[in-house]
Amino acid sequence: MTIETHLIRLSDDATAPLIQGVLAVVLGHGGKIEMAVGRVIIASFDSAYTDRIRKKPGVKLIGGICFRGRKIPKIVKKVTRSD
Numbered sequence: 294m295t296i297e298t299h300l301i302r303l304s305d306d307a308t309a310p311l312i313q314g315v316l317a318v319v320l321g322h323g324g325k326i327e328m329a330v331g332r333v334i335i336a337s338f339d340s341a342y343t344d345r346i347r348k349k350p351g352v353k354l355i356g357g358i359c360f361r362g363r364k365i366p367k368i369v370k371k372v373t374r375s376d
Contacts, residue, residue, distance in 0.1 A: 298327065299343065300358050301334040307351035315349050318342070 301319075303312060315334070319326060322345075324338030338346075340357065347355050 295340050296337055297340045297357050298335065298337045298359070299340075299346075300354075300356055301336060301346065301352060302354040303332040303334070303351050304353045305332065307332060311349075311351035315346065315352060318346055318349060 301315065303315065312332075316326060316329070319334075319336045319338050319342075322338055322342045324336050324342070326334065326336050328335040335358070343355060346352060
């Protein structure tokens, strides 16, 4: 079992149920959603399931990515209240 980080690009006409279906497949196979913004998902899962996710409707592109050992900073937005 090789867990790798993948970038999943969804088509522009992907609907919410199609996106939820892709997320369900990733989570159903023991994967982890690292980030989801718009039509792009970064997820970590076993690379053996790449073809299964690629065949899902709405998936435009899927590929492995590598952060080359760099730490990804956590972005925290602070909101101050002014009265």
